[in-house]
Each structure stands twice: as structure tokens, then as C-alpha cells.
Amino acid sequence: MIVPITGKVTYPITLDPTVWIFDDRKIILEDAFLAQASSPDTTNELEKAAKRWDRELQQDVVKPPVNQSINKFEREKILTHSYVMPITDFLNHAEIKADAKNARLETLQGDVVLSISDLQKSYLLFAMNGKPLKEDGPVHLMYRDGSNKNNPITGVKKIVIQ
Template sequence: MIVPIIGNVTYSITLDPTVWIFDDRKVLLDEAFNEKNNITEEVDELEQAAQRWNREIYQQKINPPVNKSISKFEREKILENSYVMPLHEFIDHAEIKNNAKSAKLVTDSDDVSVSLTQLKNSYLLFAIDGKPLKENGPVHLYYQDGSNKDNPIVGVQKIIIE
């Protein structure tokens, strides 16, 4: 149930979609393709350099925003909805190298090539009705513009930056 991001990156990282259900960054699938969610925040290169400096100098861990405490009602509500996770933040943390050209999504049936822009501006569907994807999982990839909303890339098991 893990999805590694490997290849032409500074840091190979491993995504664990099973823990995203309580992560504040998740987006309801029904709301994912609204115009306000389609705007990916561009991070200034200077800010990225400062983040790298902090990681290296102070050995600080980058902790994702996670709900610290939720009520029983909120927990029940979470377990009834379908969610996607924006991929851009994870791609930023992996730090794609300048000579990278594309990304290959290794799925359970075949490999799919996508541009780095498409990859960065994508969502990973990780839960349907509050449960991890068992069939064609661990994640499905949707473009933020909704162009593949009816036909997502399913069964994504690995992301290789080429």
C-alpha cells in the first residue's frame, strides 16, 4: 500500500496513502475539481532553498499537518467520504532534478508516461467512502483540471521521475 517516488530526484520518498485519511491536506473528491482547488501554489526558489537549509542545518523533520484531535462525529464523517491528496507538495519535497524530462507511473497493468507539470498538478485518490483503495489501488491519479475525471490512471504503484 505504499507508493515510492524515485528516479531523477534529490530525495527518494515513500508515500503511505493509508495514513492520509486524517491529514489536513486531503480534499474531498467531490470538491477536488472546483476552480479554487485547481490553483497550485508556486513556491519561490528562495523559499525552497531556505527550507533545504533548515532541513540540513537544523535537522528538522518536515511534519505534515495532521489533525491532532477530532471528535467522534468528525471521525464518522471522515469515514463516509472519498478523498484525494494534492501531489505537488510531495513532488516539491522529492526535489526533481533540473535534467528530469517526464514521469513514469508504474501501474498494475502497464506504465503510463506523464509530463512533470501534469504530475505536479495532480491528485491521488486514496480513499473511497473512507476506506483505502483495495481494487486497482493503492492510488488513482487524477489531473487537477479534471480532464481524466471519468478515466483516471488506476493502480499506481510507483512514480519514477525520468
């Protein structure tokens, strides 16, 4: 149930989607695509990105936000929703090398090649109805624009930056 990111990266990393259910960066699947459709204003997005950048520069050590405690209501809510995780933070931590052009996704059905740009603009679906994706997982890749929402790239087992 792990997904390595290897290849033309400074730091090969291993993703463990089973713990993301407790990560504050997760997004409810339905909300992920609603936010995309309702915010066509790129100026607002640039302002948000600038604020995030400023916040990260002010921190000594960048740590992912993780829920400290979960009450009963939140626990029940977690077990009913489907969730995606933006892949951007993980790619930033791996530090993709400048000469990288593509990403090869090793899946249960065979390899899928996509551009680094498309990969960075993606979500990883890791939980359906609060449960990990066991049969066709550990993760599915969905583009943030929702173009493959009904037909995601399933069974992603490894991401190789080329």
C-alpha cells in the same frame, strides 16, 4: 499499499496513502474539482501561492499539517467521503532534478508516461467512501483540471521520475 517516488530525485521517498486520511491536506473528491471550476482568476491563485511561500519561509522546519484529534462527528464524516491528496508537496520534498523530463507511473495495467508538469498538476485518489483503494490501488492519479475524473489512471504502484 505504498507508492515509492524514485528516479531523478534528490531524495527518493515512499508514500503511505493509508495514513493520509488523518492528514489536513486531503481534499474531498467532489470539492477538489468544484474549486478548480469556480476559480478561473489566476491572480487570486498567485496571491495564495505567494502567501503559502511566505508562510513556509517563516517556519524553521516545514511539517505537514496533521489532525491532532478527531471527534466522533469528524470520524463519521471521514468514513463517508472519498478523498484526494495533491501530489505537489511530495514532489517538492523529493526534489526533482533539473534534467528530469517525464514521470513513468508503474500501474497494474502497465506503465503510463506523463510530463513532470502534468504530474505536478495532479491529485492522488487514496480513499473511496472512507476506505483505502485495495483492488485497484493503492492510488489513482487524477488531473486537477478534472479531464480524467471519470477515467483516472488506476493502480499506481510506483512513480519513477525520468
